[in-house]
Amino acid sequence: MINPEQYASFDNMCKSNASNIINEFAKDLKNISGKCMDVGCGPGDITKNILLPVLNSKATMIGTDIMENVVEYANKTYGDKERLEFEVLDIQTKNLPEKYISKFDHIFSFHALQWCNDIRQMFENIYCILRPGKTMLILSIARCKALYEPLEIMAQDIRYAPYMGDKKKYVGSFHYSARPREELKELLEDIGFQVHHCSHREMSNCTSTEIFMSMVTSQYTFAFLDKMPHNLRQEFKNELEHMFTEIKVKQYRDRLGNYKLHDEKKGTNIPAEYTVLVAYAQKNVA
Structure with a gap:
């Protein structure tokens, strides 16, 4: 289910948010x-097409992701020998490779860190x-x-719990x-950063539930789907889509006071x- 090509086909929401920031x-x-480094770069499309073009022409970029097959896809599809390459890295590792320590001038990350538990x-x-004095x-x-x-x-349902593991992995x-x-x-600030900007922003996304779920379930966090029998996997997806649509419709109705929605059933x-x-x-500068 970890399908970088599928993710790249459905990640318009991520592209839009990254472009705006x-x-x-x-x-x-x-x-x-x-x-520079793009942490949790996924298939590399945002790194290549949106991020790299706005930097100085002398900037170089390494995209990192936890999944080897995703990195292979990114290198094959978007990598080049001059400015952009992709490598496997778990940003939560307790044993950070020496080759990365104090070597980068800027770190980016878009739509990835919410899946980190630590x-x-x-x-x-x-x-x-x-490097000292550099930014993220x-x-x-x-x-x-x-x-x-x-x-x-x-994650607490007896049907899915054996595959999903700790429920904390799925909640930001x-x-x-x-x-x-x-x-x-x-x-x-406790770690040592000087914070120039920090904001909490309300957002909304009109992507159809089907497209959104295709994007979400093609990520590393949902690798457990590969271990499920086909029928249970489909049952999981259907149930998740139903619950997702049900909640977003309720939120919409509560916010606008609309008690009858034309496309309520599908959430279109x-x-x-x-x-x-x-x-x-x-x-901080040492």
Whole structure:
């Protein structure tokens, strides 16, 4: 189920969000001319087509992802010998390879860090990867009731639990936080970052449930689907889609006061509500 080509075909939401954040910070990014890393780069399409073009022409980029087959796809499809290559890296590792330590001028990450369980270790690794005085720009999903909470429930279902494991893997670290922006800022400052920007933003996405689920389930977090019998896998997907649609419709009705929706059954064109955390921070000069 870890299908980078499928993900790239359905990740318009991610492309749009990444483009907007990159444009917002364009003045800071255009002067970056050193060695950069895109953490959780996935298939590499955003790294190649959206991120790299806004940097100084002298900037080079390494995209990293936890999945070997995803990195192979990215290298084959988007890699080049001059400015862009892709490597396997678990950003939560407790044994960060020496070749990464204090070697990078900027770190990016879009729509990936929400799947990290040990967020402190992850940010400590990013801090170690950066050279002193250098920067990171990240966008991570904070709250997504329509996705996280069904997954949390399903991870405790006797049908799926043996395959899914710990339910905490499927709920973003800030989903239940009353003050996610403050918590993230405090964590970054405690690690040693100077935080230039940290915001918690409300978002919505009108992508159809079918397309959204095709994107989501093609990621590393859903590798457990490969271990399921075909019939159970389909049952899981159908149930997840149903719960996702049910929650996003309820949120929409509660927000607008519409008690009858034309496409309520399929959830067509009804936006899914979620929030994101955006942070731009700098490693302190030693």
